[in-house]
Amino acid sequence: MAGATAPALADAAVKPVLALSGVKKRFGGVVALDGVSFSLRPGEVHALVGENGAGKSTLIKILCGIIQRDAGTITLDSEAYDPHTPGDAKKAGIQVVHQEFNLLPYLSVAENICFEDMPRKAFGMVDFPTLYARARKALDAIGLGDVDVRRPVESLGVAHRQLVEIARALMGESRILILDEPTATLTARETERLFEIIAALKAKGVAVVFVSHHLNEVFSICDRVTVLRNGQSVMTADIASTTPDQLVTNMVGRQLAAAMAAARDLDKTGRIALSLRGLRHPASPHAEGVSLDLRYGEILGIAGLVGSGRTELLRSIFAADLPLSGTLERDGKPRRYQNPKQAIRDGIGFVTEDRKEEGLILDMAISANVTLASLRKVSRLGLLNKRAETLLTQQLGGEIKLKYGGASDAVSTLSGGNQQKVVLAKWLANDPKILLLDEPTRGVDVGAKAEIYALLRGLAEKGLALLIVSSELPELITLSDRILVMSKHRIAGEVARADFSEERILNFAYKDERNHGHH
Amino acid sequence: MDTTDLTTAPAGSRTIATTTKTVLREAGIGIALIALIIVFSFTPHFLSSSNVTNILTQVTINLVLSIGMTFVILIGGIDLSVGSVLSFCAVVAGTVMTLPGLDPVMAVFLATISAILAGIGFGLLNGLISAYWAIPSFIVTLGTLNIARGAALQVTNASTIYSFPAAFNAFGSKTFYGIPLLFLIALVLVAIGWFVLAKTVFGRVLYGIGNNEEAARLAGHNVFFYKVAAFTICGVLVGIGAIIYMARLNIASPIIGIGFELNAIAAVIIGGTSLSGGRGSIVGTLLGACIIGVLANGLILLGLSDFMRQMITGFVIILAVILDKYRERLTKA
Amino acid sequence: MKFAHLIAASILVGTLAMPAASFAADKPVVGLVMKSLANEFFKNMLEGAKAHEAKRGDYTLKAVGMQSETDVETQINAIESFITQKVDAIVVAPSDSRALVPPIKRAVDAGITVVNFDVALDDKAKEEAGLKLAFVGPDNREGAKMAGDALAKKLGAGAKVVIIEGNPGADNAAQRKLGFMDSVAAGKLDLLDSRTAHWETEEANTVFSNMLTAHPDIQGVMAANDSMVLGVVKAIEAAGKTGKIEVVGFDNIPAVQPLLKEKKLLATVDQFGQQMAANAIDKALGVVAGGKPLEGWVKTEIKLVTSDDVK
Known part of the structure; x- marks a missing residue:
């Protein structure tokens, strides 16, 4: 990519402890990494930033041996590094604190910290005094002197758990520590404490890879930064010589999107189909909730970082989770759905984010999945009419250009894109008036993506109201008539179609983050 | 990681392949049964009509319980309480049937109704508790296993009930062309079970819940209702099974x-x-129950010792x- | 099933944990350890013992039963609990003739008078544990021989017979089988097969049906208890061989009375279970009151019951 800049010549002076070059990885038809180069110097804190799906997680998994790369070279201290298990990575001195906790909740803090190498006595019995002493030392080292190592981990708060994870990662002889979104669950104070720990580690010569969405953090503790975009490393720079705006520009890329964004006639939008006032999901920390109006014929995009409450918003509309407070009006009439069934009866459909867990019944036939939400239409007196079911599947399958063998084939035999079309068909079979879509093209190849876009546009033309959550900004920009940006379970801003730009959207999304950035 | 299907076969051939696989999958257990029958047919008497009658009689109770168990296992539950x-x-039906002053037809009718009601009662209990509090049915039915057994002992004071109407006793040994009426x-x-599972909306949703409960819920189905219903159906079949037991053994x-319960689970699996x-x-499930019955019968005819018989059944x-x-x-490949 | 036993065991032990102080101080306390109260035979035995307690009125009875015939843990727990409660005597019908030896030894060592009834403890196990204990009970082998002899007499030498055994490993099942075998030898019968049906009606029905298929010429059946007789008789009816196959059983339970009357059951054996526990309690109280310790095998009454005994 044109935006990629070679690391400064000065790099050559310091020998990197870890160096990646041209690393590639694909999962089936999806390219996750498409040539990543990256170097880590001893004693530096190196930020890794990028949009969701840019390849950060895949890169970390390769480094810690969970998955293997397809191509490219990785060297550790100038020697080839090729971990096949997490154990290999640990032996090499690379420790990772993952985004999801890997703690054992019912064991004590000490047992968790020393789990990989339990001190033993004769007959394999645990040497508890040594265990507690080691754990104590590890916790003291990161300034957690006030936590009793005998406490079960489940009794700790989230922040402490995170710190226990770090203590555990530091138990081994770690030369490289990878922190994946370590501050996502921490308060400002706890974050500061973590930063102190990172500074101490750095002083000891440990190289730290710091993955974060929070640019202010990147600018406050990191020495260098590498930006990933679409599986490629597009920029590496010293923090001192870059700006948050430059990072955002590189994360987004320049000439995307425009090609797919065919103009839409915006005047067609009609009456308000759905109106929310202060709808609050149980997980929302804020009392005010979300307010919005969705019109017939409109495609309303919802942008925001992962964890900003987008999925939760859709779930509370659909009564997949019951909202804590707030009101919902459907065609101007107040509604309080108690379960998805009522929402469905009221003309709402919900294409969930995770089609395997929530959307599809993989081992069942395509036709059975298509009719799952509209069994009344293909049955009489509780008896299934298989013919009607097959006909409906064939008819919808044609409309959505589904590529399949027979209606009785299991959904699991289809590709990701076609599986997603089946999910769409399931809701279309019900003639919905409103469609909620959560990441409608995740794990879908480019061709199917374009078809799904066309299909969604067509639905809006027909007068359906569409509410689309997506982490891919180009997708939202392509599809939406307007975009609401969420941050921390609130609407942080609205962008009209005329003003669409990724920078603008990200500005809202990072609103809470940028205020403190070095500049 | 993804199930991205890169080997896109032409639509037609794929359907044929799928059909072949489906047939293999469904017929697999039938082939096993036929193989077993062929092996045993080398022993004298195995294929005699009276032995076939015997096997069918011996399979009956387990088969009836297994039908109910299939419903429960399909939604991802288990019912340990059926025995x-x-x-x-x-014992409820026996008590009703031996009430003094009832004419035999009425007695049998009321006994049948009461057995089924008792079964429904326990089925509802199992279903409501496990669905409402989201307790694994393994635990709930382990509890009702003890409750039902204790209740049965309590009701009868541990005594055996006998002297049912003669017509009822005779009914249990009736055969049509060698096939037992029971x-x-x-x-x-x-x-009926096949019809409900294969042909009705109810059955379709049961499969859906068993596969992916959340997807079924988000598609607007009342998961709670279906779970309770599956256990209740199991209860109905246990009630019928009880009447069949009484008709066969007259106690x-x-x-x-x-x-x-273990035999029923084995048949289903x-x-x-x-x-x-x-x-x-x-x-x-029908084939599974037959395999168990044929095995028990054939191994005795072979003259194998009790202990060997038990081991072989376990291996099977x-x-x-x-x-x-x-x-x-x-089928997945 | 194991879980069920554990649960039952803990419940029973819980009820036993009541303080010993609640017993009347002047009356001797007798702990009665029964087998499965789900079995009518033992249920009746327990009721006989309770009636006996009320009638004598000079001792306090604490009875414990178990959930099924094979539930050894409950019995061991019960004996240990009785030791803790310092009862004066323990009267026990062991569910396992070996496993119960160590706890009984502990009871004897604790100075408690122990009487073993219904099923005898294993002689070798007793010897190894250094335990000397008398047995009060019927001779199961002798009883089974009485039933077997009745069958042999009816059928004559050379008749083809089968045995339906009780639980493998249970002492009374083993004794009854030995008794049947004695009859086979004495009456020169032709034993075709011998299999267990675990004391159960349905299993006996299944097992005997299959035996009948393998040996269509069976003339007589010796079943180790009457519950299994019910299943056997039903199988004979289903095969249309009523009157052609003679059956003998054991226990004389109420449910076989109609069969005796209709001559579908040739004979069964009554070991007077109702009085068995009461007799054993009498013997134990005699020792507690300063009587001579019991020795060897104190045999109790057994009787062959035939259609002549049913009115």
Whole structure:
């Protein structure tokens, strides 16, 4: 990519402890990494930033041996590094604190910290005094002197758990520590404490890879930064010589999107189909909730970082989770759905984010999945009419250009894109008036993506109201008539179609983050 | 990671391949049964009509319980209480049937109704508790296993009930062309069970819940209702099973039915129903129950000792599940 | 099933944990350890013992039963609990003739008078544990021989017979089988097969049906208890061989009375279970009151019951 800049010549002076070059990885038809180069110097804190799906997680998994790369070279201290298990990575001195906790909740803090190498006595019995002493030392080292190592981990708060994870990662002889979104669950104070720990580690010569969405953090503790975009490393720079705006520009890329964004006639939008006032999901920390109006014929995009409450918003509309407070009006009439069934009866459909867990019944036939939400239409007196079911599947399958063998084939035999079309068909079979879509093209190849876009546009033309959550900004920009940006379970801003730009959207999304950035 | 299908075969050939696989999968257990029958047919008397009658009689109760068990296992549950509940239903029905002053037809009718009601009662209890509090049905039915057994002992004060109407006793040994009437009743239940699971919306949603409860819920189905219904259906069949037991052996006792749940579970699993739910069929269960019955009968005819017989039965259960894994792989490949 | 036993065991032990102080201080306390109260035979035995307690009125009875015939843990727990409660005597019908030896030894060592009834403890196990204990009970082998002899007499030498055994491993099942075998030898019968049906009606029905298929010429059946007789008789009816196959059983339970009357059951054996526990308690109280310790095998009454005994 044109935006990629070679690391400064000065790099050559310091020998990197870890160096990646041209690393590639694909999962089936999806390219996750498409040539990543990256170097880590001893004693530096190196930020890794990028949009969701840019390849950060895949890169970390390769480094810690969970998955293997397809191509490219990785060297550790100038020697080839090729971990096949997490154990290999640990032996090499690379420790990772993952985004999801890997703690054992019912064991004590000490047992968790020393789990990989339990001190033993004769007959394999645990040497508890040594265990507690080691754990104590590890916790003291990161300034957690006030936590009793005998406490079960489940009794700790989230922040402490995170710190226990770090203590555990530091138990081994770690030369490289990878922190994946370590501050996502921490308060400002706890974050500061973590930063102190990172500074101490750095002083000891440990190289730290710091993955974060929070640019202010990147600018406050990191020495260098590498930006990933679409599986490629597009920029590496010293923090001192870059700006948050430059990072955002590189994360987004320049000439995307425009090609797919065919103009839409915006005047067609009609009456308000759905109106929310202060709808609050149980997980929302804020009392005010979300307010919005969705019109017939409109495609309303919802942008925001992962964890900003987008999925939760859709779930509370659909009564997949019951909202804590707030009101919902459907065609101007107040509604309080108690379960998805009522929402469905009221003309709402919900294409969930995770089609395997929530959307599809993989081992069942395509036709059975298509009719799952509209069994009344293909049955009489509780008896299934298989013919009607097959006909409906064939008819919808044609409309959505589904590529399949027979209606009785299991959904699991289809590709990701076609599986997603089946999910769409399931809701279309019900003639919905409103469609909620959560990441409608995740794990879908480019061709199917374009078809799904066309299909969604067509639905809006027909007068359906569409509410689309997506982490891919180009997708939202392509599809939406307007975009609401969420941050921390609130609407942080609205962008009209005329003003669409990724920078603008990200500005809202990072609103809470940028205020403190070095500049 | 993704199931991105890169080997896109032409549509037509894929359908044929899929059909072949489906046939193999469904027929696999039938082939096993036929193989077993062929092996045993070398022993004298095995294929004699009276022995066939015997096998069918011996299969009947387990088959009826297994039909109900199939419903429960399909939604990812399990019912350990069926043996004890059968005993409870039997003593309730036995008590009703031997009430003084009832004419025989009325007595049998009321007894049948009361056995089924008792079964429904325990089925509802199992279903409501496990669905409402989201307690694994393994635990709930372990509890009701003890409750039902204790209740049966309490009701009868541990005594055996006998002296049922003569017509009822005779009914239990009736045969049509060598096929026991009781087995024919079980076959009718098999047909109803098959119909419900294969042809109705209700059955479709049960499969859906067993496969992916959340997807079924988000598609607007009342998961709670279906779970309770599956256990209740199981209860109905236990009630019918109790009446069949009484017709066959002419007694009702609080100590009958011990271990029946394990035989029923074995029949369902051998029949190819997945213990984690969502996959399986009543036809498979019928074949599974037949395999168990044929095995028990044939091994005795072979003259194998009791202990050997028990071991072989154990091996066959494990073998059936291993075979099922291969069938699964075959159909997925 | 194991879980069920554990649960039952803990419940029973819980009820036993009541303080010993609640017993009347002046009356001797007798702990009665029964087998499965789900079995009518033992249920009746317990009721006989309770009636006996009320009638004598000079001792306090604490009875414990178990959930099924094979529930050994409950019995061991019960004996240990009785030791803790310092009862004066323990009267025990062991569910396992070996496993119960160590706890009984502990009871004897604790100075408690122990009487073993219904099923005898294993002689070798007793010897190894250094335990000397008398047995009060019927001779199961002798009883089974009485029934077997009745069958042999009816059928004559050379008749083809089968045995339906009780639980493998249970002492009374083993004794009854030995008794039947004695009859086979004495009456020169032709034993075709011998299999267990675990004391159960349905299993006996299944097992005997299959035996009948393998040996269509069976003339006589010796079943180790009457519950199994019910299943056997039903199988004979189903095969249309009523009157052609003679059956003998054991226990004389109420449910077989109609069969005796209709001559579908040739004979069964009554060991007067109702009085068995009461007799054993009498013997134990005699020792507690300063009587001579019991020795060897104190045999109790057994009687062959035939259609002549049923009115």
